[in-house]
Amino acid sequence: MFIPPEYAAWLSWALPLAGSLFVPLVAKVRRKSVGWYAVFITLLAVVSTVSLIPSVINAHGEASLYSIPWMQAVNINLSVLVDPLSALMANIAACVGLLIMIYSVSYMQNEQGTPRFFFFMLLFVGGMIGLVMANNLLQMFMFWEVVGLCSYALIGFWYSRADAAKAGMKAFIITRIGDIFLLLGILLIYANTGTFDFLEVKSLVATGGTSLPMFAVATLMLIGAMGKSAQVPLHVWLPDAMEGPTPTSALIHAATMVKAGIYLVARIFILFSLVQPWLTSITYIGGITAFLAATMALTSTDMKRVLAFSTISQLGMIISALGIGTELGWFASQFHVISHALFKSLLFLCAGVVMHATHTLDLKQLGGLRKEMPQTFIVSIIGAFSLAGIPPFSGFWSKDTIFESIILAHNIPLFILIFGTSVLTLIYSLRWISLVFLGKKSEFLERSHVHDPKPVLLIPLIILASVSCISGFFKGPLEHYLEISSEASINAVFLAGATSALILAAGVPVAYYFFYKRRDLSRTSASLLNNPLHLLISNGYYFDAVYNYILKGVMGLAQGMYRFVEMAGLERLPYVVANGALSVAQGVSHYVEGFLDRLVYLLAGGTVKTAHITHKYLEAFLDRLVYLLAGGTVKTAHITHKYLEAFLDRLVYLLAGGTVKTAHITHKTIDEFLDNLVYLFAGKTVEQGERIKKIHRGHLPDFVLAAAIGFFIIFILLLLTAFR
């Protein structure tokens, strides 16, 4: 049953990735089976990730590395890291993924586009497991982006709804902004250490053989993590991401992808654990996020959005635990990661069940479902109590550990923040449960008949709930697995326990007062709703407003650049140049021609005048000369004429007669011969001409081509003759 770790390390993510490519094929063959095919592939992934556990335990915290060549020319190899942390996250992703896949088969069965859904879900599972198991930072970044791509595609699954598509784009852009910081951090690491390999970087940093700007790189990677894990101020995409189908919200936005940022910080923790400013900033970012998000969860009226804000808040808590800087804090964060993955996905799946039954997500319209959906009610209670930190559920134990680590570190401001967050968490979880399940059914639901979901939907819920019940008690084995050696002092344990008791004492009465009595939200007084604090919180502290403003600014800038720079300026420039050249040419031509015209007229006029003058004066003189000469010549001509004429006449007549006769004879024969010759040639030429004329049809490109052909024939001839 178990696969050897060398193969399991690759198969765990390669299988889902490759499997996703075959989803369209399966869909073509038998569309109904697509879901179960996805479940099957995920099951194989689970088998692979579970196979890693024995080898990790045997290695006692030593990391195993497997790599194959990828782009050798630039010294980058595909490499996989198997150590407790990566195996843990891989298992969470695979196992929770399997449960959610099973749930999705029935949940999505009436939807359009199920092949697309399962393609991206499988791609996501492969990408997530690949992300956590990557040793090569480039590889990790690639999977980081791939899961972001799947998130975009799945949030915008119902793309014909503008809200869904826009939510997807918003998620992608905001996480991309975080990602470029992460990329810069990775590049700085490469620039300073010459490698992308995490283990090599770790050893280089440990031996001090590198001049890495620690705080800068750490902060850059932190910002990337903040984008993915929805910390303030990059948290605004997660509430809108609820537009996606509920299984997506459960898998991606609760259990796994949002944990990627946490995973990254946990991984690089060992590199930067001595950079105190970095740790402090993590602590406060996490703490403030946790508190603000908890307040937002309290005012939200959408079933899934409450859970989304809750996720942001819990992630803030987890990351602040990392920021404490101690080994216990690190452990506490990972412990809470497991608990949160379990109970949050459970809560989301329950929300999905409720939505399927009631067709609404609005908390104002829900209520009183406990009688008709008892099983859902029970598992939701387990999830909500776990979230609220009520013993004996898992959330209590992990939150307790977080408090232990905070107390041990004597971090008072953080303690206050997390304490406040926990109280609020308790209140809003109970609020959620009571608004959905307790009280009377609202008018909206009076008419509809709701019932518990089918077994195939219910079983994953039950499994998640059961594990959530007992996982808290496995703290010891988990410590051993993660090779944690520090233990909280008895004082800390006692104080943490007291804190939890205080939270319960503070929170339960408040919750009871407001919600068990089922204060109808619609009758809440207007003054309460318009309370400035309430407005501030329910508008998300105006983060969204600021981002929308920036977005409008960018689009406006783009439009402005288009209209004023491109169209008015640059597009016109060549025409301006061309028209300018044309006007210059015309002006020159006009001027020059005018000048030449006048020159010509001037010359011509002068010539004509001189001609006239010379004509007049010479004429008279020449006339008289001519008449004088002419007269004498005429007289001599007459005399010679008379005497010669008679003689010449007779001679001429004699010769002429003979010549004429010969001319006639030659004329006849030569003429005929020449005629025939000419006709022959002319006829042939006309023939050929006609033939050639028939071929060409006057298309200009034909001639171009003929010319090209001719050219190339000559070219080839030249080439051939050039071979010497």
Added chain:
Amino acid sequence: MQTLLIALLLPALSIPIVYGVGRKSAKIAALILALISLVSLSLILTLVPTVLSQDQYIESYHWIPTLGSSFTLFVDGISLSLAIVTLILVAAATVFSINYMEKKSSLPQYYALLSLLTIGLLGVFITSNLLLFYFFWELMLVPTYFIIGGWGYRESFATAFKFFIFTHAGAIFVLLGIGAVYMLTGTLDIFEAQTILATVDPGVLNWVLASFTIGFAVKMAIVPVHMWLPDAHSEAPAPMSALLSGVIIGAGGYAVLRISLGTVYSAMPPSAGNEFLYVLSIFGIISAFYGSFLALAETDIKRIIAYSSISHMGYTMFALSLFPFAQGITGGVLHLVNHAASKGLLFFTAGAVMHQTGVRNIKEMGGLASKMPLTAIASVVAAFSIGGIPPFACFISEFLIFVGAVTAAGSVSFYFLPTLLMLIATVFSLAYVLRYIWKVFLEAPTVKIEVKDPPRFMTISTILLAAFVVILGIYPRLFIDLIHAVITI
């Protein structure tokens, strides 16, 4: 073995064949042309082992000794990579044209002009003689003019004329540079010129460098000499747009690398011409941002893609400005290859959309994903590649460019701010890509459109090219090895 010569001459010989066969059946003519380009491709691929082991492959023929030029054809890793992707794109464009150009007239001339264009496209990359290079450079212009004019869209001849004059004006600068090189060195061979130019005064070389680069920048459509590109790429028929955007402007980038940087700049003493590189990177950044912003504002489907090309040539220019840092140049050349494939694919799908719906304005489109699933998938692959998302092609090349940029920033502090700006530019790339996909394929349409997936040949060529883009993204080893064989630093 005259492999390169034959590979170059095959398209030439095919011109009359294609024209003649085309008179009977345009489809067979197209298939013949595609086949011939694939044969040329396989001929060139046989040179891969040689290039990988010996770093270069030269064929030299006797030509005009008095001008100091011999008809030299050569390939090294960079030329080979670009030649390979060129021929792949030509084959794909030809197959695509079978269905896309079906209803248009004078098809034999179209395919014959495509053959002529192939010679020019291929020749630019495989010659080391400057005169030959200029010949092929100009040879690319004439068939392009006719194809855009004869088979293009709005005001096609005016657009083609603008394209021709603009790029030709740029080519004048190139000619000036070539003349200067000949005057200074007495030879027109790139390699000989490089050694002789090392003895020339760097001040003079700066002018030569500027002249060459201005000419190539016009071809690459760097802002502010980019004006010809949006009109030419959007009014050309889709297969021509793919070749224009993919290969022809890539030839500009290649020329900057080979001639401006490889020949003239390398001949200058080190650190003499650093301002030149800085200027290149600044223009690269301006183009990258400018193209992205205008792509965000445009509403014509092909003009969006055209401005995206300007943006990506900005990335390439930035990468080339990292000369001589190896990763940056590798990334830049790989980006030329990847961009050619991705942008070609994007134009194919945009052409398919236009062909099937008859609509160009994205405000009138929408909801096409369910109606044209295969085209939608290919378009998403292409668009995400352009946006720099793994696992598609352009991510790897952009990543390598950034690796080079950060390495360069480590030694030369100038590059620090440009690297940051380029990283920010990638966000805007993603923005217009998402907007494109949303407006064209996903948004609910305002006008009812009845469409289905495009006909057989268009779909086949699109899907194959999409697969190529994905493979380039996951396993680009062949091209990286080829390019890296050249860059030894």
Added chain:
Amino acid sequence: MVDYIILSVTILAIGIIGLVTKHDLIKMLIAVEMITAAATMNFVIFGSLMDDSLGQAFSILVLSVDACVTAVALALAVTIYRKLKIRDVRDLSELKE
């Protein structure tokens, strides 16, 4: 020597201005011929300047090419006139839809 260059440039300029300004087909052809003549003249001038007979060789080559170009262009002009009775280039381009 400068005088000859000035001559060639002048002819070139006249040719360019004529090509851009004139609208009659034949006049434009004459202008094109003038441009070619100027370029050919350049070859010879610079050839003699550098004592290289390559200039004269090239000018013969150019002349023969130019003859073919002129022949084709004239044939086109004559055909256009015969078929369409048009002499003005502006009327020609308005014929395209």
